[in-house]
Amino acid sequence: MKTILSLVLTTLFSLSFFAQNNVKNDSVTRLNEVIVVDTLTAKNAIGIIPSQTIGATTFANYSPVDFISSINQISGLYALSGALNTNRITIRGVGSRTLFGTDKLRLYYNNIPITNGTGSSTIEAFDLENLTSIEVIKGPKGTGFGTNLGGAIILNTKQLSDQPTKFSNNTTIGSYGLFKNSLGFTHAQKDFYMTFQYGHMEIDGYRENNRFERDGFLLNTIFKISEKSEIGLLVNHIDYSAQIASSLSQEDFNKDPTQAAFTWGSAKGYEDNNYSLIGLSHTYRASSKLKNTTSLFYTYLDHYEPAPFNILDEFTNGYGIRTLFSGNVLISDNVFKYTFGAELYKDEYSWGTFENLYRDNNGNGSLQGDRLSQNKEFRNQINGFATATYSFTPKLTAQLGLNINKTQYDFRDLLNSGENNTSANRDFKTLFLPSLDINYTITPTNQLFANISRGFSNPSLEETLTPDGLINPDIAQETGTNYEIGIKHQSKDNRLKLEVAAYIMPIKNLLVAKRVGDNQYIGRNAGKTKHQGVDLDWSYRINLTNKITISPFISYTYSNHKFIDFTDEEADEDYSENVLTGVPKNKVNSGIQTNFGNGLFANITHQFVDEIPLTDSNSLYSDSFNLLNIKAGYKKQISEKLRIGLDFGINNLTNKKYAQSVLINASGFGGNAPRYFYPGNNINYYGGVKLHYTL
Structure with missing residues (x-):
């Protein structure tokens, strides 16, 4: 660890010294079209709370299929990907104990909440090529975005409304039978803006039983009613099916990482x-001092998943409203800014399970049998929020925020009756979650910021149930307090940026998933954890000539998360002071973007992920790994209206065998070894053609 940290800091400060001594006072510091500054994208975070935004600059480093690598370039965030449909995002260690999927953070799409009633988010349902930016609020300081312990991620599709009318088509082909095509149309006039995008993707995958196919479209419109009023309509639809290869044991991973887990391969498991x-x-x-945005939204998910242990058939109807007022008043010659609003989310979750008779289906895979369960759950969550921001001096600004959360579950067993019926209600206590942010301008190029904030995480549906399927009245919400301090530096010419x-x-009330069967888990509050660490982001732009620019960057995450009070009752072991399971201590994302000024660009990116503890006892770790990717491209304005772009990339250039995702505390059933590892792809290639036609 010390070697990695020393290498990162030495490289960082060496490059900073080199950069500061190569600053030129000429006026030729403009960026070519290929390199777009991410921070120019408007931030959605309310007030002065720090957040991190990535956009075209970061997306240009990777394949348009590679959503996970793009967001992994954000310090403090680690996204694990077992497959295109199997992703888990952790922020500062929160969510690392979630076995499948992403929870304990709040996901928004153009400020519309798309996290379900128990806090689960599905980021793989969205197409990277439809996004203009991704904003991440780390920790519970996002008063207006749910104050979840992990924070919030805001996916943004909004574009500038003064763009010309144009058609675009991006086609990408690559290894494992990859084909992806995205067709777009944008039109703008004085009082109307519209963008429509349709995308299709298919890929066979690196492993057996690993095919993924997705179709989707996005419609985003804005109607300007008057100088004061406008209406927006957003429609996003995704239809995808994905075969599931699942995780492998250490022996199978070493022997042949392309194989699917035996039972999943036999059942030809998939999700639709x-x-x-x-x-x-x-x-x-209303005026320059008062603004309101109100959104009504509806979400629908229809999910069907034949797994070896049963077949899950579920659908979710979600709907709600979010309103935000923002304004300012003048107090003693200083501006007092305020926001207040509320977010109501309700969903109706219906699901049932059936026997999977794949063993009796002559090798043809899954076959639905008798019904095993039929359930419905009504989930309600309301967040009220407000912030007050005041500049006490030209250098010192403070923001006080408050979020109020109320969550309810109504669980109904529709299959069983009498004593066997497990219907129940769960009404969690109302949480009051304050936040205080302070920003101090040390010099025009240096800012100091600090935050104290309270946050929470709701238990998932499975965690609220006992082994008998009853609501567990003793399960409590996780709660925690975030203490944070940092500094931002940006040189006067905007070339050098540093944030630490x-x-x-x-x-406290750590939620722990206990396995009671094959893919069956229950939850309990098992103790306390302490999440502590450092996030560092550095970037610089060097002008070698009037046309050629080189832009190195480093994103570094140091995580020192531990159990403070944790006893595993099943193992009768005290794991207090052990390292938190599922989190690498060090993560480094670095790279260099080179723009030659004539339409030619070349990018190289590197990722280092430290070893990850796989068990609460810390007796087993995954191997650390380094990944190297390269991408090059060329853009040419063929005529006044037509522009063409070509690009080519290689992922995992050194053909490293590694686990791109892991399953913590895995158990073996039926005499089989526990399956901890989701293999990452071997060396693979992709190339694309982009066409833009302006009317």
């Missing part, structure tokens, strides 16, 4: 999803 999001928003600017943040976040 239809996901729709419809949002209608209205923005009203250190934090400590104790969490």
